[in-house]
Amino acid sequence: GKEINPVRSKTPEASAPDEYRGTSNGVKIPPRVQDSVSVYYYLRTLNLRAGDVIRAPINCGRHNYLLTFKVKGEERIHTKDGYHQALILIPQSLTLEGETKRKGQATAYLSVTEKTLLLANISRAGIFSAQAVLIEWKKF
16 A cells, blocks of 8 residues: 555554664664655645544654654645645654654645645744745646
């Protein structure tokens, strides 16, 4: 199938396996790991519904994280490309701890059309925030 280590459930597990925590000698890369961008391409392949919780392993730099993506519901949003009906995804880490986990938050919006585009990704963590929004989409 197309799924990468996902587990659909209504509640995420409380913690992540040690393989996502790395070692002092280097970083072990879990099977089927994604980076912070490609995971959204993976999520586009799933038939997501409000209430779903998808788990996916992520590698960013020298660190592995186990993220859950909660599908909060749908919302109509506007980008420079026009109005879109979008699924609201809330990514959360099962492996981050302390200040970063407490103050960090992100929201991603995936279109619900057959294109399933990543329309926007808004992240906030402590003293900074980042935002990526679709400006234009062209079919190749």
